[in-house]
Amino acid sequence: MTGAETHERTFYELDRSSMERIMRDVVAEDLSVVQGGILDRFEQAAAGLFGTRHAVAACNGTAALHMALFALDIRPGDEVIVPAYGYYAMALPVCMLGGIPVFCDVREDDLTLDIDEARELITSRTRAVIVHQPWGCPADAAALRSLADRHGLSLISDSSHAHGVLWNGRPLGHYYDFVCTSFGKGKLISGGELGAAAVNDDRHRDRMLLFGHVNRVPDALITHEYRHMHNAVGVKYRPHPFAMALALDQLKTYTRRSRRLVENARRFEQAVAHMPGYGIFATPAEAGRVYWRVPVRVDASRLGSAESVCTRLQGKGCPVERKGRLLIPEHNAVSEFYGVKAGRRFPVAERVLAETFQVRAFALYEEAEMERILALFRAEVKR
Numbered sequence: 001m002t003g004a005e006t007h008e009r010t011f012y013e014l015d016r017s018s019m020e021r022i023m024r025d026v027v028a029e030d031l032s033v034v035q036g037g038i039l040d041r042f043e044q045a046a047a048g049l050f051g052t053r054h055a056v057a058a059c060n061g062t063a064a065l066h067m068a069l070f071a072l073d074i075r076p077g078d079e080v081i082v083p084a085y086g087y088y089a090m091a092l093p094v095c096m097l098g099g100i101p102v103f104c105d106v107r108e109d110d111l112t113l114d115i116d117e118a119r120e121l122i123t124s125r126t127r128a129v130i131v132h133q134p135w136g137c138p139a140d141a142a143a144l145r146s147l148a149d150r151h152g153l154s155l156i157s158d159s160s161h162a163h164g165v166l167w168n169g170r171p172l173g174h175y176y177d178f179v180c181t182s183f184g185k186g187k188l189i190s191g192g193e194l195g196a197a198a199v200n201d202d203r204h205r206d207r208m209l210l211f212g213h214v215n216r217v218p219d220a221l222i223t224h225e226y227r228h229m230h231n232a233v234g235v236k237y238r239p240h241p242f243a244m245a246l247a248l249d250q251l252k253t254y255t256r257r258s259r260r261l262v263e264n265a266r267r268f269e270q271a272v273a274h275m276p277g278y279g280i281f282a283t284p285a286e287a288g289r290v291y292w293r294v295p296v297r298v299d300a301s302r303l304g305s306a307e308s309v310c311t312r313l314q315g316k317g318c319p320v321e322r323k324g325r326l327l328i329p330e331h332n333a334v335s336e337f338y339g340v341k342a343g344r345r346f347p348v349a350e351r352v353l354a355e356t357f358q359v360r361a362f363a364l365y366e367e368a369e370m371e372r373i374l375a376l377f378r379a380e381v382k383r
């Protein structure tokens with residue numbers, strides 16, 4: 001694989017000439033930007049992507065979630081509902097603030113948060129719900145909003161897999177108090193190491209600056225509460241301009257590219273769904289989704305374990321993987337280091353994790369590659 005091809009797969013069709021242009025643009029501007037310039041352009045673009053009034057740049061997705069939870073004033077003993085299936089960075093910032101992640105199982109059909117179970121988990125100490133949009137499929141944002149409103153909770157989307165997805169034709173900023181995302185390595189839009197938290201509320205926006213944006217406080221604040229502060233009170237979470245420039249470049253063409261990726265991923269899913277022994281996950285009718293990975297389910301009685309099928313496919317050069325440690329309550333950063341004891345099992349998340357692997361959606365861009373992957377899948381059925 002040439003250097004250019006590697007970039008295309010990591011950075012969504014970034015080529016040498018756009019790389020050189022980005023580099024020229026970045027060094028022509030302020031490399032430690034605290035006002036205007038690329039910081040402004042990136043924050044506006046991130047707000048546009050998620051349909052909010054504001055966005056605050058972050059050096060990665062974990063930092064974005066940390067800023068959002070600080071903005072909500074999560075304190076020791078506060079409970080935050082977190083999906084059991086996802087990435088452990090969804091729980092980590094809750095723990096760092098002394099809060100308690102309360103894990104919730106997911107739906108068997110589309111892997112999103114089980115809202116009925118979440119309702120049962122709400123106590124007088126619950127402050128917020130963090131919602132994953134796994135592999136690019138949005139959860140039922142309207143149902144979550146009414147649950148949150150009924151119980152006075154805040155709603156945070158972790159949209160790291162799901163840049164620009166819609167629910168009932170509306171961006172997630174319409175439903176959620178915060179839409180946090182990673183634009184990290186290999187994400188649909190990537191700055192290599194980058195994130196953002198999109199938000200509508202002015203005070204929440206300013207509290208995120210107060211936590212994560214040293215030297216933007218007090219001048220960049222838009223509300224009055226913290227105007228007297230000499231500077232920020234948390235950590236320096238601002239990203240490097242080069243990361244923002246990379247992401248901005250990919251954002252320009254994201255809609256067109258992701259439409260193609262979605263069309264191809266749907267065709268791929270339909271073909272796989274007809275092969276005995278494989279299963280695919282549902283996409284709700286209200287969802288305007290994207291694909292970061294395509295999860296595929298394996299019937300072990302017909303094909304052998306998901307792990308063995310995945311390993312055989314990998315051996316034949318198929319771009320499939322089984323992402324590890326997705327059962328967050330069992331991640332030892334959470335269970336051991338922070339001592340969070342879930343004290344129960346998560347039957348759906350555990351079953352799905354045992355029975356699935358994922359296809360890298362980027363590989364489905366090209367027809368020939370898609371046909372090659374499908375042929376390898378078929379060969380497993382005939383074994």
Ligand SMILES: Cc1ncc(COP(=O)(O)O)c(C=O)c1O
Binds near residue numbers: 059086089160194195
């Ligand atoms: C669902 C989810 N949330 C949060 C993160 C954390 O993002 P970052 O690695 O940019 O801190 C990731 C990273 O892969 C993720 O997949």
